[in-house]
Amino acid sequence: MTGQIGAKIKSKRLAKKLTQAELAADICTQATISNLENKDRLPTISVLLKITDRLDMEFSEVYTYTSGKSANHTQIYQKILDLCRIQKHQEAYDLITTTIQLDQLETNSDIKRYYYYLGITAVIGYGKISDGIYYFNQALSKKENEQIDYLDISALNGLAIAYDINNEDDKALNYYQQSLTKLE
Template structure:
């Protein structure tokens, strides 16, 4: 099957997490964009030029046969980096980032922003250099900030800053970032990536826990758990149950049995994909609560 103009526009728009409404703003109607993407309408040259500018590509992108392979390569690289980040394999991430910085396929601003964000995370964990890491994250954030509301990548960059602030014990600075994200992005309801919502709420709960604000921590972790249930997500579910059990016990020790049950549920989730460090920490927490 031919890879049509409409296919290319749709795939790139979705890759950028851009809605049809965002793409068509001040260019044409959303209905026309929909028809173009389904190949039932052909854009005029001026409209196609404006679409290309909005998507951050040259007009040749829509007609060059290598563009499809290029987009697939970029997606594969980003998926690999994301996996290494989840697995805390920061040396591998840094190697890929350094390799791809000068790759023409990554010369678009949003892709340079992505690489700089990932570099900032690696700088902290590999070199324990919080100042440089935060500087890189600020630079990455400022590359994309143009609208009143945050993009999903900008939310993720801010969340990365908050995590580093928490790790260097600047807990109040981290808390302010979490509150800003959750408040200014309409409680994250508009975010398409629900894993991002869950991750932000989970880390906000951990931050509140570290500040001994257990009521606030419970509020965040309950919202994270409700999002998991509503969106049918297992993502971070074990951590969330662990966090809720630990927090609830500090908030109300009389709920000891409920806390143990939550930790047992967390253990069941952990054992689906065992990570020894997580299981050890969880069992230690269960022993502590049982003996209290």
């Protein structure tokens, strides 16, 4: 699945008439771009964000490729993301709870994504703040490796949103700051 991201990045780069070196300038090395496009090696999340920004891409165009090789639920997660984009969080929550069973998820990435989407749709779709906080913390507890990924940052932002909605400004600010620190 990661091969698709390399092809997508390359296609966007060529459409903008950029060389690999021009795309990499002040972001990473040309070799990083080459490895991404040709060897399916993903850079860190911060580098990938800068690359997608330079190519005028929405990160959502590539983020589904960053979570590993679990294809079983990819289409469902994409549908959930699409529903969230059009503010149908209740429908997204219902889709998660009726189509995905936690005990069938094989990778930590899938489990993190499951909990993140449960959290954001519970908070925004149904106003279930305490449920959302629980789900976001569950997502954060699943570590793939020592590197931070977009789901960790999303879960931190989800916690900030939940606390913000609950008028707990100090906690909200703390989680927003944590997510910014992780991005740096």
